[in-house]
Amino acid sequence: MNHLHTTNQPYRLGLVSALHQEQAGLIALLENARTVTRGMRDYTSGRLWGMECVCVLSRIGKVAAAATAATLIERFGVTHILFTGVAGSVDRRVKVGDIVVADALVQHDMDARPLFPRGEVPLLGQSLFATDRGTTDSAGAAASAFLGDGLADGFAGIPAADREAFRLVQPTVHRGLIASGDAFIHQRETRAALKEAFPALLAVEMEGAAVAQVCFEFGVPFAVVRTISDGADEGAPLDFMQFIDRIAARYAHGLVRRYCASLPAGR
Ligand code: ADE
Numbered sequence: 001m002n003h004l005h006t007t008n009q010p011y012r013l014g015l016v017s018a019l020h021q022e023q024a025g026l027i028a029l030l031e032n033a034r035t036v037t038r039g040m041r042d043y044t045s046g047r048l049w050g051m052e053c054v055c056v057l058s059r060i061g062k063v064a065a066a067a068t069a070a071t072l073i074e075r076f077g078v079t080h081i082l083f084t085g086v087a088g089s090v091d092r093r094v095k096v097g098d099i100v101v102a103d104a105l106v107q108h109d110m111d112a113r114p115l116f117p118r119g120e121v122p123l124l125g126q127s128l129f130a131t132d133r134g135t136t137d138s139a140g141a142a143a144s145a146f147l148g149d150g151l152a153d154g155f156a157g158i159p160a161a162d163r164e165a166f167r168l169v170q171p172t173v174h175r176g177l178i179a180s181g182d183a184f185i186h187q188r189e190t191r192a193a194l195k196e197a198f199p200a201l202l203a204v205e206m207e208g209a210a211v212a213q214v215c216f217e218f219g220v221p222f223a224v225v226r227t228i229s230d231g232a233d234e235g236a237p238l239d240f241m242q243f244i245d246r247i248a249a250r251y252a253h254g255l256v257r258r259y260c261a262s263l264p265a266g267r
Contacts, residue, residue, distance in 0.1 A: 011263070012052045014078035015256065016068060018060050018207050022085040024249035026256060027055050038071055045076065049260035054078055058207055061182050062107065065207035069214040080135055081222040082259065083211050084252045086244060087178065087203035088185050088232030090195050095228060096239065097171040099147065099251070100202050101140040102178040102224040104128045105209035108194055109181035118197065121213060128177070129212035132221030136175075139223040142258035143173045146251070156254045162246050176202040178224060180209035184240075185232040194232075204232055227251045 017023035027033065030046030030053065037043070045054045054076045058068035065083075072078045087100060094100060106119045106128050119127035146156070155163055162168075177200045185191055185204050195201055208224040215222040229243035230236035 010052060011080065012054065012078045014072035014076065014081040015053050015055045016058050016072070016081060016083045016211065017085045017252065018058050018065070019085070019244060020057055021244035022248045023055065023057060023252055025253055030055065038075055039067060041068055041071065043072070043076055049257055051260040051263065061206050062180060062210035065210040066214050069211045073214070073218045073220050079220070081211060081215055081220060082135065082139060083208055083222070083224045084255060085205065085226055086229035086240065086248050087205040087226035088230045088236055089202070089228045090191050090204050090232050091202045094174055094202050095171070096166055096230065096243070097168040098228045099143040099171065099173045100178060100226045100228065101136060101143055101173060101175045102131050102208060103136060103175050104130045104177050105212040105224060106177065106179050106198060107181060107209040108179040108198065108204070109183065126216070129209060129216050131212065131223050135221045135223040138262055139225050139259055140173060140175060142255050142262055143225055145258045146254035147171050147173060156250045158247060158250055166243065166247060174202055176200060178203050178205060178208050178226060180205055180207055182206060184236070186234060186236040188233050191232045203228060225255060
């Protein structure tokens, strides 16, 4: 599916993050903003850097994310979904401050063995949910541009003290597998077990694969982009809290601005 759309259907992007700290500031930038509350979520529609968007915070976990994605599609008519937020790294090449762009997602806590293989969603016959290629390419290009320009122009305004604290020296973009589950991963053994179960795994979070399943079922193209906030180990709770408070929103802003600006006018 091509995200640039060749049909007459207007492009309307659902922009989702789990937490306020991961999307802070974007809603304030929406032009002609209009908020509708549905199922305990606020959906704010408007124009963001020229693009028709609906911004929403899903809250944490797969059920919350799935309900939000389904509502975005059914009630708000989004044509594409971009999920941005933070994740824990489960690969030693993937560092705090790096960006992981999902090319596929899996629900690591979906386990109906021995009836179905681990990770497979029963009756759907699927464990890996591929992201939309065009949307993911655009999001990946936006992520690379953000980290590239970001370094050149004072790192998106992230103060030197924060850059030092989080060791943001030369963050890079990775593309690969992200796993989601209803657990905050904060123990080395759990992290290692996940990596063993899914050797290609780069990062772990709590929503992306749920959005992926809903988008798959509705045929809606989507992308998931995660900034690494922690190492999914014993240091994760503190690292996560500090990262979302001080860094995450700057990444979301830098990424979404470039993503919106990269698509042609008049869409
Ligand atoms: N999101 C960010 N860090 C995470 C972790 N360690 N586990 C699950 N979700 C996360």
